[in-house]
Amino acid sequence: MNVVIDGIRYHVEKEGEGFPLLLLHGFTGDSSTWTSFCPTWGKHSTLIFPDIIGHGKTDSPDKGDRYQIESVANDLKIILDKIGVNQVDILGYSMGGRLALTFAILFPDRIRKLILASASPGLLTEQERESRRMKDKELAEFIQEAGIKPFVDYWEAIPLFSTMHRLSLTVKETIRNQRLRNSPSGLANSLLGMGTGTQPSWWENLSKITNAVLLVTGEEDAKFCDIAQKMLEKLQNGTWIALNNSGHALHVEEPEKFGTIVSDFLSN
Numbered sequence: 001m002n003v004v005i006d007g008i009r010y011h012v013e014k015e016g017e018g019f020p021l022l023l024l025h026g027f028t029g030d031s032s033t034w035t036s037f038c039p040t041w042g043k044h045s046t047l048i049f050p051d052i053i054g055h056g057k058t059d060s061p062d063k064g065d066r067y068q069i070e071s072v073a074n075d076l077k078i079i080l081d082k083i084g085v086n087q088v089d090i091l092g093y094s095m096g097g098r099l100a101l102t103f104a105i106l107f108p109d110r111i112r113k114l115i116l117a118s119a120s121p122g123l124l125t126e127q128e129r130e131s132r133r134m135k136d137k138e139l140a141e142f143i144q145e146a147g148i149k150p151f152v153d154y155w156e157a158i159p160l161f162s163t164m165h166r167l168s169l170t171v172k173e174t175i176r177n178q179r180l181r182n183s184p185s186g187l188a189n190s191l192l193g194m195g196t197g198t199q200p201s202w203w204e205n206l207s208k209i210t211n212a213v214l215l216v217t218g219e220e221d222a223k224f225c226d227i228a229q230k231m232l233e234k235l236q237n238g239t240w241i242a243l244n245n246s247g248h249a250l251h252v253e254e255p256e257k258f259g260t261i262v263s264d265f266l267s268n
Contacts, residue, residue, distance in 0.1 A: 003050075003079050008066060010079060011057035012050040016042025019112070020088040021266065022076070023049035024096030026118075026249075027190060028155060028179045030056030033093070033251070040259050044267060045089065050079060052096065053190070060186030067193025070200075073103040077110065089266055091115040093251060095194055098122065105205045114209070115262060117216045118224050118248045121202035121231060132197030140188035151187070152179045163220050163247030171252065206234035213238045214265045218246035218253065239265070 003010045013031045015038050025033040031049045034041075041047055051058035053072055065071065076099075080088065089112050092100030097119020104111050123129045143151045155161075156176065164172065192198065213235050215228040219242045232240045241261055246253035 001083075003082050005075050005078050006066075008053065008061055008075070009059045010050050010053070010075065012048065012079060012083070014046065014048050014083070016045055016047045018043070018045045019266075020080075020085045021045035021047050022080070022088045022090045022100075023047060024076075024090065024092035024100050025049075025052060025055070026094035026096050027194075028055070028152070028182060028187060029093070029096075030178060030182070032056075032178055036255060037251075037259050037262075040263060041266075044263060046085075048080075048083070048085065048088070050076070052099065054186030055182055055190065060183040060189065062185065062189075064189055064192055067189045068198070069099060069102050069194045070106065072099060072194065073106050076103055077107055080110065086110070087112055089113040089115070091117065091262060092119060093117040094119060094248070095190070098196070098199060099194065101202055102199065104209060104211065105202055108209070108211070111211055113212045113214070113266060115214045115216065115265060116231075117251060117258070118218065118221060119215075120196060120224070120227050121206060122196050122199050124201055124203060129197045129201070132195060134197075136191045136195040136197050140191045143184050143188045143191075148180055148182060148184050148187075151184070152176060155179070160221075160223075160248050163218065163253060164249055167252065175252065203234070206231060207236065210236055212265075214261075215240040216250060216258065216261060217242050218248055218250040219244050220247045221250075224248065 023034045030051045034049045054060045090100040097116040217224045217228045232238045251258045
């Protein structure tokens with residue numbers, strides 16, 4: 001289905017039965033990220049999984065302020081309002097995890113449980129954020145100038161995704177083809193609006209979250225394991241699981257284990 005917010009058309013999938021679970025994909029992904037989990041999670045949850053602005057079949061407007069992470073979180077609230085859903089569990093991966101955390105902080109009464117996979121509360125210092133904004137700006141310009149295929153070639157080769165080389169050729173081609181369907185301007189604006197250099201640092205807000213929070217990282221993703229450990233120290237009701245034999249893209253590297261972890265957390 002499509003939900004229109006201030007002239008922006010969001011593509012939203014909905015499937016399953018039970019307490020609503022909002023699923024938020026990562027940068028360069030789309031709602032198809034979650035399709036393989038529908039038979040399992042749909043048994044216990046009503047799954048709501050949108051294409052985030054700038055991705056998939058959702059519009060990619062030129063106005064940069066529409067991509068600010070707080071604005072996108074507000075769009076998600078309006079989507080839930082329009083489809084008649086008051087409270088949700090949220091699962092977000094990477095960029096989607098940062099967006100899920102933003103939603104939880106801005107609208108705490110709208111969530112029950114929070115699952116953050118390979119996610120971060122942002123960067124601690126303004127110096128770090130400024131450095132990251134410069135890098136994201138350069139990468140956004142590269143996407144716009146070179147086009148989607150050269151960018152996807154670059155993105156697939158970054159160290160963050162090195163463990164994905166173990167995936168089957170079929171899975172890698174499916175992920176690549178999905179990435180290639182994205183809009184260059186949508187990805188560029190997403191980097192500028194929702195990148196860790198632009199988003200607020202939510203570290204000091206973690207201690208105010210009273211909901212049950214599950215952090216999931218790939219055991220071989222050292223950077224995000226370190227982030228999860230530090231987040232766990234601040235959360236009131238947090239749990240952290242490091243998944244064996246996986247890196248940053250843990251949901252595609254170990255989908256059965258990841259699916260079970262999510263189901264168990266939501267069922268308890």
